[in-house]
Amino acid sequence: MILKELQLHNFRNYDDLSVKFASGVNILIGENAQGKTNLLEAVYVLALTRSHRTANDRELINWQSHEARLSGRIEKQGGTVPLELTFTAKGKKAKVNHLEQARLSQYVGQLNVILFAPEDLSIVKGAPAMRRHFMDLEFGQMSNKYLYDSGQYRSILKQRNQYLKQLQTRQQHDRVFLQVLSDQLAAYGAEIIVARATFLKKLEKWAQVVHDTVSQHKEKLTFRYVTQVQLEDNASVDDIYHQLLELYATNETKEIEQGSTQYGPQRDDLRFLINEKNVQTYGSQGQQRTTALSVKLAEIDLMKEQTGEYPILLLDDVLSELDDERQTHLLTAIQDKVQTFLTTTSLSGIAQQLIHAPTIFNIDHGTLSKEEP
Template identity: 50%
Template structure:
């Protein structure tokens, strides 16, 4: 799988860009604030329909324009097809093979992307929201229906929280609507948890072996899931629903008192252990970075196993954050099999063969010049 060309119109600091990429390694070189990360972000947005660094879609539109457009040609499963994302003040449109998709879950998964940026090094020691986002985005790529249930869950959750706040002000609240929303929330929550458990089983198979290799067989990685409901990873959807229903009934008064939903997938977390110790709390910075790297490399292999082709890899200013050993391990792993985009201010400190044979793209003030190497 690879993206052949990318066209940007009024996207961030790119007014009108058309660029063709190599199907192996492309290095985007430029000083800060010139547009190299914007280019990486555009590929990510083309895959996921939203940015990993912008809170609102309107931030993607050039400041003096009323729309932005990203177009790309993708080769996947021996087929070539165009993808298009357009953002305006009226919302966004996603087109697959020139056909607008009514649901984003019907679009996501057409282009598979793994992003590795400096903030991903905080995947282990960061807040739970970062880890939930990691697992949600990756499941969505291989099972787009997951995005649908996650979106519906978030909508019902917002309605339920609003209702809980309003119930705080009533002396004898009518709980009929709360019961309806709770039932809807449980339906989507049980599917989300079930799919997360299935995904984690696959992730462990890859991540634990990769981590063992990176640590030169000295460390064992274990990935745990901390749920706000007492369930087993072997439980099916129906057992999970029963557990949620029981817990919501027990927490009803407490939730009304606090005006918010206290349990559910939106409060769950991933826990990483190295040699039996919680890496977030007790791990060294090196152990935390090795864990993050193992997770990203595991993503690549997991998507390959599930989809049948390797995803595109985006390395956004992350190589300089890795020591030479981890940097070399990463580049050796993806060499010759994954279309990779590397953004950096300089390649002078990156001596690996993968980079030496890459195509170079120099970015300055939203303009790109290309230089072939190898």
């Protein structure tokens, strides 16, 4: 899939921008605070309807304005698809093929992106929330159902936590309503757990291929999905649902005391192992970085397997963080396959010989100029 064109209107520090991109590697060069990350963010937002940097959409709108508009034209095997997003103080509207979508989950998935920023290098050693966020982002793009189920789960979880607190302070007495919420939560939770397990198996398979090459056949990378339920191979949604219900029933008093839900996918984690040893605790910094790189590259392959199209890769200032060997692996893996946008303040430190005919854009105070070859 290729993002052929992008138009921005009052998005961050861009007043009006209209740009055509190359199908290979697009390098965005500029000094600090000129709008490089804002442009990558625009592509990310166009794909996912929300930013990776802020949960507050208002920040995306130019300070001088009340409305931001992003539109783009993507080219896929099935043809060209125009996308449009409008942000105002009241909310956002999403259009595919000029038709407004009733639900954002219907919009997401048209344009698939993978973002790789320096903080992703800490996916192995960072907090569990980071790995859950990673799973939700990636799997949500590949499956509308996953996206929908996790949205429902989040809202029921919030209600249930509020209700547990109310039971704690005796504002509420009705435990039957708690059971209704537990039932709904277990139903969506089971869907999420089974989907995560299924996607992780597939992702692991691709990550093993990449890691085997990067480690020159010395290391075997495996994933371990850490969840509170018993997860046998091919576990059914129904089985997990009953296990969760059982956990809620047995721990009702404890959960009321704590005033929060203690069981479910919001407590999951993901462990990476190299030759059976946990990379988080035993891996060198180099192995942790290589694992992160293998996982990122595996996402590209998995996305292709699931959707039939390669996603777009957004590299936010990450190449300078990778040594020559890892840069080589990354750039060779994507060469001539994946449309890539990379930001940098300087070309030095980037293995340019591995980038086939890049298109270079200079960014200066929210304006773009293409460097002629």
